[in-house]
Amino acid sequence: MISFEYFVKRRNLKTENIIRFNNLDTYEKFCEHMKEIRVLPPKKTLYEEARKKVWPEKVEVIKEVKNEEVEERNSSEEKKESKAVRRRYRKKSVSSDISESPSDGWDLWVAWK
Secondary structure, eight states, X not given: OBOHHHHHHHHTOOHHHHHHHXXXXXXXXXXXXXXXXXXXXXXXXXXXXXXXXXXXXXXXXXXXXXHHHHHHHHHHHXXXXXXXXXXXXXXXXXXXXXXXXXXXXXXXXXXXX
């Protein structure tokens, strides 16, 4: 088994990402996961610091932030609805490759032969 520090540095991982993506909400689950992938688990303090970053204890703060985001989205949608959209169209340019006299293809056939 390799050490956790070596594993994290070698694979360029963060402890928070390991916890988040594998949904490891307890230290015991984290240790089991580390043993499955043959890595020595780190100390519990390192796990606890990373877990606090992933799942903060205060859920109320998250709800307040989400409510503010929803209010901002609603106000921006109202602004979009009230503002008329003006479409601009680009003029089609005339290609310079077209000759003035129409050709029936005879000139090309003669040039090909």
